[in-house]
Amino acid sequence: MMDIEALRATLRTLVGEAHVLTDGDLTAYEQDWRKRERGRALAVVRPGTTEEVAAVVKACGAAGVSLVPQGGNTGMVVGSIPDASGTQVLLSLQRLNRIRAIDAANLTVTVEAGCVLQTLQEACEKDGFLFPLSLAAEGSCTIGGNLATNAGGTQVVRYGNTRELCLGLEVVTAQGEVWSGLTGLRKDNTGYDLRHLFIGSEGTLGVITAATLRMYPLPAAQLTAFAAVPSLDAAVQLLGLAHQHLNAGLTGFEVMGDFALGLVRKHFPQQNVPFGGMSPYCVVLENSDHESESHAREQFERLLEAALEQGCVLDAVVAENIAQARALWHIRESIPLAQAQEGLNIKHDISIAVSRIPAFVTEVDALLEQHFPGVRLVNYGHLGDGNLHYNVQAPDGADAEAFLRDQEGPINTLVYEVVDRFNGSISAEHGIGSLKREKLAHHKSPVALNAMRAIKGALDPKNLMNPGRVLSIE
Ligand code: FAD
Ligand code: 2HG
Ligand code: ZN
Structure with missing residues (x-):
């Protein structure tokens, strides 16, 4: 005892x-x-x-x-x-929050797990570098949490998930030993890459205490545009045009359904959300340019002209300055907060090949409307990465707690069945935790699950590291 x-x-x-x-x-x-x-x-x-x-x-x-x-x-x-x-x-891990070193020549920063993401972004910027991971929770989420969940966010289309930004880790193992893998090497093929086991393991294999992360040169200009598009198909077409016109300059491409934007209008009326009710979807996109602001603007103008001509954009605004750009991004980032204000909700953080997203949404929208009449669909996300937050809010006026208790299971089953048919993933960037653990057991292949259990058993044989999360271990 x-x-x-x-x-x-x-x-x-x-x-x-x-x-x-x-x-x-x-x-x-x-x-x-x-x-x-x-x-x-x-x-x-x-x-x-x-x-x-x-x-x-x-x-x-x-x-x-x-x-x-x-x-x-x-x-x-x-x-x-x-x-x-x-x-x-x-x-x-909040007290373990120092930035240990910035290595300008190696373009790396070594930072402790409890450092708040925004603190790290600001420290890198002060030294003239960009740390590109960016998400609405950046004022309170930590690097350790970002690594443990392999967080995505709004710049993945250019810089990848947290995994792609990590060159090395320091980890306390389940036995209480310290593995120091903070080499900062870009090339190291000396056997299994342990770093990748710990990234995305959600605290179930060990405790991440520090990391060496990639930095990038700061772009000369970052321009943001907000565009009304006539359909999700049009948003995908616009994404294709943006890749063509901006190439590596395309650093953000987010889609927002009109109902999601409506929640921002309702709960944050001080925000000026453009194109109210004019189109079923809007897109926010970002062009980061290493030449100059005027070059970035010219590129954006050419892109938007082509898009207007092809009919995949109805109207667009381009931010004139940093304050306007921030305000446009703030609209997008406020959606999860507006949704929380609206009440408890069901989240589906899914990924599907970008090309198949419109067909997926058409199909699931129709099925939900047929089987769960009145549900409100809050659809938005990182379209550039094929990652939608296809969330479901209780019908207007319904008791949200009772709705979740009775309907969350059947709604998840319906949505994830279609995700499977589209060869998608039931967790694009948020992880599994305990909320999706049972679902993972149904949607991951038995071969993969057995390999995951073997790894967990080898690294944490007593099952003391965040038990009951990700996997169930009998
Ligand atoms: P926590 O919530 O504290 O922990 C998350 C998991 O990581 C837990 O399993 C925990 O046990 C484990 N963990 C935490 N620290 C360590 C450590 N040092 N070692 C080992 N395990 C650890 N996520 C995205 O991917 N993209 C988004 O765009 C995004 N936007 C968000 C917006 C809002 C408003 C909010 C509230 C959340 C958002 N998230 C997003 C989800 C969340 O912010 C991220 O998953 C974030 O990476 C979690 O960091 P954290 O420090 O808060 O971790
Ligand atoms: C985002 O992209 C976050 O804003 C949160 O990943 C998504 O609340 C959500 O469903
Ligand atoms: Zn997200």
Whole structure:
């Protein structure tokens, strides 16, 4: 039988009295961002160094107590909070947040896991570099969480997911050992690439404590346009034109359904959302140019002229300055917040080959309208990556909690069945957590699941690292 008080006392000696929280309001650590679940921790432990993380993992291992790593707690799939048992340690990485080094010649930055993404972006920019990962939660999500979920965001079309930005990791293993893989090498074929196992593992294989990440030269100009398009097909056509005209300059291409934009108008009326009700979809796109602003503008003008001529754009505005560009991006980034204000909702973070997205949406829209009349479809996302947030809001005026309780299962089954037929993925960028764990078991091949279980068993044989997330281990 575990002695809870003895473990808490040990943890206090390891990280300091002030950094082991057991009383008071722990909501920020114990409730997920979407307010889907509330857990209870044996203790919230906040180590400040890699060595302290290793000591905490060892102490928990010796006591047979499981750990849930947490960064900014912005995850979407209930993976970063403890379960309700009160027997898990919540390991907050927030104090492990230093930027260790910027290597200008190597174009890399080495940073600790708890560093907030926006802090890292700003530090790189101050030194004249771009750290391109960008998402609406950047003011509170952490690099460790970004790596653990392999986060995507709004610049993937050019720079890739977090995985593509990572050259090396430092990890505390489930045994409490430190693996230091912060080489910053772009080429290293010395056997299995362990870094890729830990990226996207959602805290189930080890604790990421630091990373060496790629930086890029800052572009000379970044221009943003907001365009009304007559259909999703037209948005895909516009994406093709944008690739042709802008090539590597295309750094963002997001689509937003009119209902999603309507939620921004409703909940954030101070924002000036263009083209109200004029078209079923709008697109926000970004051109990053290494020559000059005038060159970027000329390219954008040529692109938009071609698009207007071909009928895939109805109207468009191009931001005149940085403030306007930020305001246009802010509209897109406000959609998840507006949706949260509207109430609990069902999220489908899916990916499908870009070319097949219009057919997918036509089919699922019709099926949902037929079987779940009145549901409100909040459709938006990273079209440039083939990643839609095809979300479902309860019918107007319905009790959202009851709606989710009764309809989430059947709606997920319907949507994911079509995702499978389109050869898509049921989690493009948010991960699996506990919310999608059962679904993963149905949608991933048995061969892949067995390989994943073998890896989990080898690296975490006692199943103490974020158990119950991603995989179920009997
Ligand atoms: P947490 O939520 O704390 O944790 C997420 C998972 O990672 C958990 O399983 C946790 O156990 C594990 N973990 C955290 N830190 C570590 C560590 N150091 N070592 C090992 N495991 C760890 N995601 C996208 O991909 N693209 C988006 O565009 C996007 N937009 C968002 C917008 C909003 C408004 C919000 C609220 C979320 C958004 N997200 C998005 C989801 C979320 O922000 C990202 O998944 C983010 O990467 C999570 O970082 P975090 O620090 O908050 O991690
Ligand atoms: C985004 O792209 C995030 O805004 C959140 O991934 C998506 O809330 C969502 O469904
Ligand atoms: Zn997203």
